[in-house]
Amino acid sequence: MYNGLGTSLDDLARRSSAVTRSISAENFTGEKGKAGMATEGTGASCARDLGIGWKVSPSVSIKAHSTFTLADIKAEGAIKHIWLTGGAEVWRWVILRIYWDGSDVPAVEAPVCDFFANPLPDTYSQLSSLAVCVNPRIGMNCYWTMPFKKEARVTIENMNDKDCVIYYQIDYVETKLDEEPMYFCAHFNRTNPLPYKEVYTILDGVKGSGQFVGTSMLWGVNNNGWWGEGEIKFYLDGDKEFPTICGTGTEDYFCGAYDFDYNGGYVEFTSPYSGLSKVARPNGLYQANTRFALYRWHITDPIYFKEDIKVTIQALGWRQGGRYLPLQDDISSVAYWYQDAPYADLAPLPDRDYLELN
16 A cells, blocks of 8 residues: 655545654644643743643743754654744754664754755745745745654754744654665755865765755855856766766756846746745945855756765856956855665764854
């Protein structure tokens, strides 16, 4: 019988053995018939005249410098959707981690806002894509299918000096997987500034087999002029000096063209597979640099690897005489991929000060 993990419209009409469950502040375990039973929570005062069942626990307050477990699922199945919002003093200091099948090493580790391709959450911008949606005001949604064999654990670390409030819902199915799972992974990186004549690394150190499925980036420019002449490169299965896949330019990789420029200005756009979702422009005072939020999902064109993968992108502008200028920009990214191991043993996140945008 169909296990409920397909994603096409045709699959919706099929009989399935899958069981739907959902974890939130109103049902911390996702148990059947146990939602909406809270007697204490962030909404208790508001519901004091109505009592149990009336939005008593819609969110959680995470103490400063502490980690909260959003979900600890003991089953076989897959996470199908994550919705998250709330408030934090600095969003870059709220860290999402996901652990698969008992691993103590996270497969997903990234600031919440960057994971949801929303690296500038204090300045709302709509993002409408198949894998991620960011809706008014900061409703962050993820639709990557995340299978697991026996356990899935999702945590949030609050690095802020103040408590933060998080509203969330993690929708998943308990079902029998057809085969050994490929595990969903996501890894954050930042280089600020990029050293002169060096390339930016989106992903490196992944061993095993899998498929690369996406990139989100925040690109802060430190020069005048166009910044996106650089090529993206995918080094696959033992590639050394030269890659197997080489792009033609930064805006080309993100499925745009000619500098994202129409009639003398950047044009923001979001589409199912790619977008320039936000251009944060200088305001003539303290916001001095332009930053670009971009994403590219390899949903219909995943990049398969059998042994290893490395992904880099050049930062190139123009100098006098029609020559390329190697840029020293502030670049951060999240790489998304599936692999045959339940963890990504990569470099840890930078410290709090290095994460901060300023």
